[in-house]
Amino acid sequence: MRRAPALLALAAAGLVAALALAGCGGSGAAPGTTTTAATLERLRIIFPEGLNVREMGARVAEVRRIAIAKRGVTPKLTRASYLAAAKRARPPKAFVADWKRGHIEGFLFPALYEFSQVTTGRELVDDQLAAFRRAFAKVDLRYARSKRLTPYDVLTIASMIEKETVAPAERKLVAAVIYNRLRKRMPLGIDATIRYGLDIPGTASLTKTALRSDTPYNSRRFPGLPPTPIANPGLASLQAAAHPARVDYLYYVRIPGTKRHFFTADEGAFLRKVCAFGYACS
Incomplete structure (x- = not known):
C-alpha cells in the first residue's frame, strides 16, 4: 500500500x-x-x-x-x-x-x-x-487463532502495522486489511516488506526493478505473509495484530499532507483516490 x-x-x-x-x-x-x-x-x-x-x-x-x-x-x-x-x-x-x-x-x-x-x-x-x-503475555490470541494464525504470524502482522501506521487509530484498520487480504489470498501489497527485503531506507523511492524483485519479502508479487517480521513492534501494534477492526477494507492510501490514510473495500474507489492524491493515474 x-x-x-x-x-x-x-x-x-x-x-x-x-x-x-x-x-x-x-x-x-x-x-x-x-x-x-x-x-x-x-x-x-x-x-x-x-x-x-x-x-x-x-x-x-x-x-x-x-x-x-x-x-x-x-x-x-x-x-x-x-x-x-x-x-x-x-x-x-x-x-x-x-x-x-x-x-x-x-x-x-x-x-x-x-x-x-x-x-x-x-x-x-x-x-x-x-x-x-x-x-x-498481555496479547489475547484467541481471535487470531480462530483464523488459524500462529503467534509468529501475529508478530509478523504487528511488524507491518508498525511500519505502515503513524496514527494510533489506524492500527486496527491496517490489521483488518491484512486479515482480509490473507483470507482472499490476495498479495498484501505492503511496500515496507520490499524495503526490508532489499534493505532500502524509507527515504528512498522504490524503483520498478525493486517492485518486480524476486525477494521473498515482495508482498506485491507473493501472497501470504513475509518470511519473518520486518521490524520490532510495540505492544499497541501487537494487540492490533491480534484484534483487527471488523471492517471489509482491502485497500488504503495515504492522504497527502496528513498522517492518515483513506480506507476502502472498493478497488475503483481506491484507484480514483490514488489518482486524485497525485500518486499515479491508470
Missing part, C-alpha cells in the same frame, strides 16, 4: 536525547583499575517502535559514540557485539516452531533500557527478549 515514510518516535535530531547519562559517583574507571558500583555510569538507550535489528545496531553505535564524546565513558557494548548477540538469540518457546533460525527480528522489544559501561551485547538483547515476553 502507498503510505508516508515511517516516522520514528525519536527523530535524528533527537538522538542525543536517546542517551541519558546520570553519574554514579565518577566518570568511569581509569585504565587498569577495577570497575566498581561506585564508578559505574548509568546509561540509557531508547529503541523506538518499528526499528529493525540493523537499525537497532546503528542506534547502539550512536549511543556509544555519544557516551565516549560527552562523558568520556567507553561502554563495552558495541554495534558488533549487539548484532552478534541478536543473531545467536532464540525466541520464546511458543514461537520456535515457525521461527526462521538466525532471524530474531520482531522479538527485540522497543523501549528504554538502562545499562552501564560493562553491559554486554548479550545482556541488552536478553533484556529486550524479557521485555518482549512480558508484553506478548
